[in-house]
Amino acid sequence: MTQHIVVIGAGMASGRMLEHLFDAGADVHVTLFGAEPRGNYNRIMLSPVLSGEKTFEEIVTHDSDWYAAHGVTTRFGEHITAVDPVAKTVATGQGPLSYDKLVIATGSDPFIIPVPGKDLPGVMAYRDLDDVERMKSYAAKPGAKAVVIGGGLLGLEAAAGLKAQGMDVTVIHLAGHLMERQLDPAAGYLLKRELELRGIKVLLEANTAELRGTDHVEAVLLKDGRVIEADMVCMAVGIRPATALGTACGIACERGIIVDDQMRTVDPDILAIGECVQHQGQIFGLVAPLYDQAKVAAKTLMGEEAAFTPPMVSTKLKVTGVDLFSAGDFADGDDREEIVFRDAARGVYKRLILAQDRIIGIVMYGDTADGPWFLQKLKDGEDISEGRDTLIFGQNYAGGAPLDPMAAVAALPDEAEICGCNGVSKAIILAAIAGGAGSLAEVTAKTKASTSCGSCAGLTAQVVALGLGDDFVIPAEAGMCGCTDHSHEDVRRLIVADGMKSIPEVMQKLHWTSSGGCAKCRPALNYYLLCAWPEEYADHAQSRFINERVHANIQKDGTYSVVPRMWGGITTPDELRAIANAADKYNVPTVKVTGGQRIDLLGVKKEDLPSMWADLNAAGMVSGHAYAKGLRTVKTCVGTDHCRFGTQDSTGLGIKIEKALWGAWSPHKFKLAVSGCPRNCAEATCKDFGVVCVAEGYQLHVGGAAGMEVKATQLMCTVATEEEAIEYCAAFYQLYREGARYLDRPWKWIDRVGLDHIIEKVVEDADSRTALAARFFHSQKYFQTDPWAERAGGKDAHEFTPLADLTQVAAE
Amino acid sequence: MTRFIDIGHLDDIPTEGARVVKTPLGCVAVFRTAQDEVFAIDDRCPHKGGPLSNGIQHGRSVTCPLHNWVISLESGMVEGMDEGQVATWPVEVRGGRILMDVARLDQAMAAE
Ligand code: SRM
Ligand SMILES: Cc1cc2nc3c(=O)[nH]c(=O)nc-3n(C[C@H](O)[C@H](O)[C@H](O)COP(=O)(O)OP(=O)(O)OC[C@H]3O[C@@H](n4cnc5c(N)ncnc54)[C@H](O)[C@@H]3O)c2cc1C
Ligand code: SF4
Ligand code: FES
Numbered sequence: 001m002t003q004h005i006v007v008i009g010a011g012m013a014s015g016r017m018l019e020h021l022f023d024a025g026a027d028v029h030v031t032l033f034g035a036e037p038r039g040n041y042n043r044i045m046l047s048p049v050l051s052g053e054k055t056f057e058e059i060v061t062h063d064s065d066w067y068a069a070h071g072v073t074t075r076f077g078e079h080i081t082a083v084d085p086v087a088k089t090v091a092t093g094q095g096p097l098s099y100d101k102l103v104i105a106t107g108s109d110p111f112i113i114p115v116p117g118k119d120l121p122g123v124m125a126y127r128d129l130d131d132v133e134r135m136k137s138y139a140a141k142p143g144a145k146a147v148v149i150g151g152g153l154l155g156l157e158a159a160a161g162l163k164a165q166g167m168d169v170t171v172i173h174l175a176g177h178l179m180e181r182q183l184d185p186a187a188g189y190l191l192k193r194e195l196e197l198r199g200i201k202v203l204l205e206a207n208t209a210e211l212r213g214t215d216h217v218e219a220v221l222l223k224d225g226r227v228i229e230a231d232m233v234c235m236a237v238g239i240r241p242a243t244a245l246g247t248a249c250g251i252a253c254e255r256g257i258i259v260d261d262q263m264r265t266v267d268p269d270i271l272a273i274g275e276c277v278q279h280q281g282q283i284f285g286l287v288a289p290l291y292d293q294a295k296v297a298a299k300t301l302m303g304e305e306a307a308f309t310p311p312m313v314s315t316k317l318k319v320t321g322v323d324l325f326s327a328g329d330f331a332d333g334d335d336r337e338e339i340v341f342r343d344a345a346r347g348v349y350k351r352l353i354l355a356q357d358r359i360i361g362i363v364m365y366g367d368t369a370d371g372p373w374f375l376q377k378l379k380d381g382e383d384i385s386e387g388r389d390t391l392i393f394g395q396n397y398a399g400g401a402p403l404d405p406m407a408a409v410a411a412l413p414d415e416a417e418i419c420g421c422n423g424v425s426k427a428i429i430l431a432a433i434a435g436g437a438g439s440l441a442e443v444t445a446k447t448k449a450s451t452s453c454g455s456c457a458g459l460t461a462q463v464v465a466l467g468l469g470d471d472f473v474i475p476a477e478a479g480m481c482g483c484t485d486h487s488h489e490d491v492r493r494l495i496v497a498d499g500m501k502s503i504p505e506v507m508q509k510l511h512w513t514s515s516g517g518c519a520k521c522r523p524a525l526n527y528y529l530l531c532a533w534p535e536e537y538a539d540h541a542q543s544r545f546i547n548e549r550v551h552a553n554i555q556k557d558g559t560y561s562v563v564p565r566m567w568g569g570i571t572t573p574d575e576l577r578a579i580a581n582a583a584d585k586y587n588v589p590t591v592k593v594t595g596g597q598r599i600d601l602l603g604v605k606k607e608d609l610p611s612m613w614a615d616l617n618a619a620g621m622v623s624g625h626a627y628a629k630g631l632r633t634v635k636t637c638v639g640t641d642h643c644r645f646g647t648q649d650s651t652g653l654g655i656k657i658e659k660a661l662w663g664a665w666s667p668h669k670f671k672l673a674v675s676g677c678p679r680n681c682a683e684a685t686c687k688d689f690g691v692v693c694v695a696e697g698y699q700l701h702v703g704g705a706a707g708m709e710v711k712a713t714q715l716m717c718t719v720a721t722e723e724e725a726i727e728y729c730a731a732f733y734q735l736y737r738e739g740a741r742y743l744d745r746p747w748k749w750i751d752r753v754g755l756d757h758i759i760e761k762v763v764e765d766a767d768s769r770t771a772l773a774a775r776f777f778h779s780q781k782y783f784q785t786d787p788w789a790e791r792a793g794g795k796d797a798h799e800f801t802p803l804a805d806l807t808q809v810a811a812e
Numbered sequence: 813m814t815r816f817i818d819i820g821h822l823d824d825i826p827t828e829g830a831r832v833v834k835t836p837l838g839c840v841a842v843f844r845t846a847q848d849e850v851f852a853i854d855d856r857c858p859h860k861g862g863p864l865s866n867g868i869q870h871g872r873s874v875t876c877p878l879h880n881w882v883i884s885l886e887s888g889m890v891e892g893m894d895e896g897q898v899a900t901w902p903v904e905v906r907g908g909r910i911l912m913d914v915a916r917l918d919q920a921m922a923a924e
Contacts, residue, residue: 057860057879065858065896445893516828516846519868519875519882542828546866546877554877558863803831803842804819806914 009105010034013274020298037077050161083249108239108275117211139165147230155236187365261307325371330361370394424449433467481520488741524742534779547627563626568654569597578619596633613788622786634658639676648693650676663784703747731772816911830865841865851885858896
């Protein structure tokens with residue numbers, strides 16, 4: 001008979017349990033209650049949502065279709081406060097609902113420090129999407145100040161996210177160093193320094209006394225009298241298991257709801273999982289053990305044998321660019337020894353804590369590649385006395401000679417943990433492959449490895465390569481995508497060497513494993529071909545992302561945005577009038593000044609694009625390629641024309657460069673700026689190519705960016721004349737166009753090939769420079785045409801008009 | 813019951829491309845594959861409503877332009893780790909003309 005299972009709490013633990021139940025084909029009907037007005041999502045990825053690196057949609061684990069497909073009745077937005085274990089009913093807003101089995105998965109509640117002012121508006125916790133949205137709403141105000149109370153895992157992720165949102169952030173932490181539960185003071189210091197470099201202020205040994213404000217929080221007062229101004233305060237000082245419901249229905253609770261190895265509470269028909277439980281005196285705050293609990297609970301519900309044993313967990317901080325790893329016990333003690341490695345220049349710190357020749361604790365900062373290898377030894381209680389001398393150098397040095405990375409993966413024992421979040425070991429991945437999974441994608445779909453926080457993606461790929469053995473020739477570099485094992489570099493080389501001229505030809509000759517490629521490799525191949533054969537290759541529109549196919553940026557509602565070029569940021573009253581007229585004529589909802597010194601018309605209907613472009617063309621404007629993996633903008637400052645510090649005509653040079661470079665396609669977008677003096681008002685030193693004018697000429701800087709990663713440029717050379725600046729610029733651009741992987745910005749490519757290579761080819765070797773520039777200008781003959789004019793003239797008309805209109809076809 | 817309507821010629825759609833058919837139930841995306849097969853599915857991604865006709869087509873699948881979900885043109889099912897489905901529309905190619913079954917439209921209009 002179908003069991004009716006009522007689940008309270010739609011969080012990470014219950015979501016995983018439902019997956020196990022349905023995967024096993026359990027004969028159950030589930031009613032799922034959740035206090036949040038939404039279903040299950042990957043809570044641990046809220047931090048990338050806060051920082052803007054991910055959208056909420058990307059972290060949803062189960063959507064309405066999934067619930068529908070599995071017959072789950074969802075009751076989101078309902079907070080359950082009472083259960084009657086005798087009648088076996090749950091009290092709901094619509095009256096009592098009976099259950100055969102009840103699963104409590106209510107997670108935990110953020111702890112709020114009981115100080116005066118804690119209830120003021122503007123004070124929040126960090127637990128769910130509403131908190132994230134609340135925090136983001138404060139970030140909208142320019143220069144807004146955020147105070148994060150708590151320098152643990154959660155607090156620091158919040159601080160980094162708020163900083164990424166542009167806020168002025170201060171972290172207040174009670175202990176003497178950050179993340180004291182996971183890090184020792186040395187690693188805590190490195191972390192603090194890193195955060196401070198990013199502009200986050202960190203106050204240690206700071207004890208909150210009071211939150212001040214009249215009808216909104218305005219400041220935090222510390223016990224030592226310091227006052228820190230705040231537009232918002234996020235408290236991330238710890239969590240308490242949410243036991244209220246357990247207590248209310250009379251089942252045994254201490255710190256958490258007490259469960260046995262089968263995840264049953266004292267009432268055999270009530271199970272509990274997740275952060276709300278207490279198992280053998282222990283409570284939980286990371287997902288790995290909860291996933292194990294979810295698996296056990298699913299088995300218990302199906303009447304199968306299973307027992308939960310808490311796994312050893314390790315910690316990582318999900319702040320992009322910060323690498324730390326910790327596990328086990330790292331307190332000092334008389335019976336303990338330690339091995340420490342430091343590389344101050346690189347900011348690397350590694351410490352192993354040993355007791356009786358066994359690793360009992362690990363703290364790593366800056367380079368955490370060997371974390372899983374050490375963790376495995378810790379879990380196994382392995383005697384390390386033999387390789388002790390080289391132990392700290394990690395796996396590559398174990399046994400003397402450095403091993404290649406695949407050998408290292410091969411040497412891992414079967415139980416070695418690959419994905420900590422999902423508890424996926426090497427053996428599980430290999431079993432998935434033995435069970436028929438034939439690609440990385442299939443393995444991750446089956447095992448969930450690398451699908452939660454994603455930090456193990458590289459390692460997962462290596463194990464898959466190992467498991468697929470001869471069927472998967474291990475490439476020196478990872479394959480471009482799932483359709484080929486050839487690396488980007490190999491494909492580029494082979495296209496030129498073999499004279500391949502079309503996408504089907506490349507796919508055929510290089511043994512693509514899919515018939516038509518995928519959305520990753522097709523745009524890359526299209527670019528590689530057009531870069532190699534500018535005069536011959538016919539651009540393949542269907543292999544371009546929509547933006548480059550219709551020459552405008554798609555918006556989230558399917559409309560488009562239009563950005564005309566404004567050479568060097570200079571415009572005229574006539575151009576502005578034409579833009580205003582177009583905005584009126586096509587009912588443009590938003591007109592915005594972009595970060596690239598020009599104007600964006602947002603929200604244009606697709607079918608209006610060609611005629612709007614015709615209007616803009618008529619006023620002398622062309623596409624700004626704001627959508628292109630190609631030449632974007634050349635920002636300038638006012639220079640000698642107006643500025644009292646200007647040393648050269650930065651505006652004029654910027655315009656000349658933009659006129660020379662526009663229309664070019666490249667592996668990723670390419671942005672430039674020209675500043676008139678080292679005050680650098682055009683921000684030239686965070687551009688792909690930046691010119692800083694000085695009295696003796698032009699400094700040429702390369703490899704900057706200010707997107708997901710902020711990179712300052714490196715100085716390539718200084719030249720004396722404008723002509724040289726333009727030639728060097730074209731040569732650099734061409735070297736990048738010919739050498740980089742698709743979707744690598746110049747800085748990434750320079751990281752790979754080294755600045756010396758660039759200097760040699762562009763600066764030192766004059767023949768090479770001339771040849772590069774010549775190839776660039778040759779290619780420009782074919783690409784310097786305004787794509788808007790072409791489309792206004794009728795090209796690709798099918799893109800902008802429907803095939804048929806059946807809105808008038810009435811029923812017969 | 814079926815009712816096929818002529819919506820255009822095969823060559824009106826570029827190979828590996830798509831066009832839109834407007835209907836009272838919203839837009840339908842009509843795809844032509846490299847092998848000249850034709851498929852029609854609702855032009856709304858089950859994720860956040862992305863216009864699938866604007867995606868990159870590969871094999872018998874399309875990648876949504878907004879967040880890269882991959883949808884099977886044959887079944888309308890979302891592929892890979894994501895879950896969901898788009899409604900499909902029966903289509904046939906006869907003598908180069910594309911015919912689409914609009915019975916669903918008739919039902920919807922009759923229900924009004
Ligand atoms: C319109 C604009 C924002 C604004 O209102 O100011 C903008 C809008 C978008 N940017 Fe940007 N970026 C704009 C200036 C910038 C800047 C500032 C600048 O250029 O000085 C940056 C940081 C500088 C840099 O690139 O190094 C910037 C870094 C990014 C990134 C991150 C790139 C990176 O390497 O990490 C992306 C994502 C990508 O390209 O993959 C991106 C992508 C996007 C996309 C295309 C997102 C997308 O794929 O749909 C946005 C299109 C919105 C739309 O529908 O129109 N945008 N974007 C700016 C257009 C400038 C222009 O006139 O062309
Ligand atoms: C920002 C952030 C980052 C994190 N990062 C990591 C990380 O990197 N690695 C890691 O391992 N862990 C991380 N965690 C911890 C991890 O998210 C939790 O361990 C996990 O979500 C707990 O799962 P759960 O199912 O027990 O509870 P939850 O996921 O919290 O789900 C419980 C749900 O039950 C609902 N609920 C509560 N009471 C009731 C009621 N009475 N009626 C109805 N519904 C109710 C709640 O609203 C909630 O939606 C992070 C947590 C946060 C907040
Ligand atoms: S315009 Fe740029 S920063 Fe703004 S939301 Fe879009 S991608 Fe992000
Ligand atoms: S709308 Fe299609 S993937 Fe998000």
